[in-house]
Amino acid sequence: MTSILTNYSMNILAVEPFFSGSHKAFLKGLKKYSRHNIIPINLSYKGRKWRMHGNSVVLAGMTQEVEEEIDLLLVSSMTNLPAFLSLTNPRFAETPKVMYMHENQFTQPMPEGEERDQTYCYLNYLSMLSADRLIFSSEFHRNDFLKALPAFLENYPDDKYYYPVDKIADKSIVLYPGLDLKRFDAQIDQRNENENPVIVWNQRWQFDRNPAMFFRVLNRLNDIDLTFDLILAGDTQHEKPEEFEKAWERYGRHITHFGYVEDRENYSRLLHSGDIVVSTATYEFFCVAIMEAIYCGCHPLVPNRLHYPELIPESLHKPLLHAPVLYDTEDDLFHYLKDLLTEESKPLPKSSLQNINEHLDWSKRIDTFDAMFEECLDLDISSALS
Numbered sequence: 575m576t577s578i579l580t581n582y583s584m585n586i587l588a589v590e591p592f593f594s595g596s597h598k599a600f601l602k603g604l605k606k607y608s609r610h611n612i613i614p615i616n617l618s619y620k621g622r623k624w625r626m627h628g629n630s631v632v633l634a635g636m637t638q639e640v641e642e643e644i645d646l647l648l649v650s651s652m653t654n655l656p657a658f659l660s661l662t663n664p665r666f667a668e669t670p671k672v673m674y675m676h677e678n679q680f681t682q683p684m685p686e687g688e689e690r691d692q693t694y695c696y697l698n699y700l701s702m703l704s705a706d707r708l709i710f711s712s713e714f715h716r717n718d719f720l721k722a723l724p725a726f727l728e729n730y731p732d733d734k735y736y737y738p739v740d741k742i743a744d745k746s747i748v749l750y751p752g753l754d755l756k757r758f759d760a761q762i763d764q765r766n767e768n769e770n771p772v773i774v775w776n777q778r779w780q781f782d783r784n785p786a787m788f789f790r791v792l793n794r795l796n797d798i799d800l801t802f803d804l805i806l807a808g809d810t811q812h813e814k815p816e817e818f819e820k821a822w823e824r825y826g827r828h829i830t831h832f833g834y835v836e837d838r839e840n841y842s843r844l845l846h847s848g849d850i851v852v853s854t855a856t857y858e859f860f861c862v863a864i865m866e867a868i869y870c871g872c873h874p875l876v877p878n879r880l881h882y883p884e885l886i887p888e889s890l891h892k893p894l895l896h897a898p899v900l901y902d903t904e905d906d907l908f909h910y911l912k913d914l915l916t917e918e919s920k921p922l923p924k925s926s927l928q929n930i931n932e933h934l935d936w937s938k939r940i941d942t943f944d945a946m947f948e949e950c951l952d953l954d955i956s957s958a959l960s
Contacts, residue, residue, distance in 0.1 A: 591629035634661035752939035873921035
């Protein structure tokens with residue numbers, strides 16, 4: 575198949591069974607900025623496990639209403655791709671298939687007391703085999719998955735010759751998602767009006783973001799009579815860890831916001847009034863919320879692991895004249911926060927912070943995505959095992 579010209583508009587069918595959070599933001603950004611015609615078919619986020627099992631029937635039915643000739647199929651990592659292809663066969667038999675790996679079922683952490691259901695790992699695995707190109711959201715994500723896959727396949731007694739781990743690796747690349755950062759530019763900074771330093775939490779209120787460690791550190795700071803205010807925002811649609819209710823009881827009068835922020839202008843205003851944003855995540859593939867806070871001028875304190883070392887320029891890991899960005903231990907986080915609160919160290923200026931991630935704005939990412947889509951038209955469409 576011959577590559578198309580860059581001024582040609584492809585018809586790209588974007589299949590998303592989990593239209594929420596970062597999945598939703600990614601698809602909306604792609605549709606808004608791409609020079610190609612993005613045709614979305616999506617379902618709500620509710621019922622994650624059911625979406626992986628049963629989504630293909632509904633999505634295949636919705637596809638029947640799409641009249642355009644499709645040049646490329648783009649699906650998210652929550653899609654049961656083999657089932658979708660069989661239900662729409664032969665329509666996409668010769669169409670290049672790209673899967674964007676927002677997450678994977680192999681290494682995503684499980685709540686305490688809940689065992690990993692290997693069924694969803696296998697669904698993920700079959701879908702990856704069925705795709706012609708796999709796009710991971712970070713180097714950390716790709717490497718972590720490829721390390722976990724062979725161990726998973728050892729659970730199965732069949733001849734390992736038929737488990738093409740190398741084929742999955744060969745068709746895997748990394749493309750950071752585009753972010754809608756320019757939308758924050760209209761808001762002016764308000765942090766100079768703060769009576770106390772403001773610490774921001776703007777991630778999901780969920781166990782894998784490790785709020786227990788976050789509040790342990792805050793409590794230690796409070797125990798030595800350091801004063802600070804809190805913005806506790808982020809997605810609260812999941813079961814809320816008890817630490818947030820305890821924080822409300824302890825810090826109520828110092829909490830300037832508590833809960834999810836629906837309005838985009840209010841969210842931007844909050845980020846522009848924060849001084850420090852903290853991540854204590856034990857696991858995540860790519861944290862959009864932290865990147866948004868950094869862009870708005872919040873000095874980040876994030877783990878020296880996961881995807882952060884690759885996203886934060888090495889020169890800013892431990893700047894000479896300003897507070898560190900990466901921490902290794904809980905004690906490190908405590909001391910770095912203490913130094914910022916007591917002005918023993920200075921936060922990075924906003925201009926330096928925006929240098930961290932302004933290249934991730936959709937206006938600068940979209941050409942890379944569009945070029946990748948066009949290159950996929952040259953892929954050799956063949957059996958997953960050939």
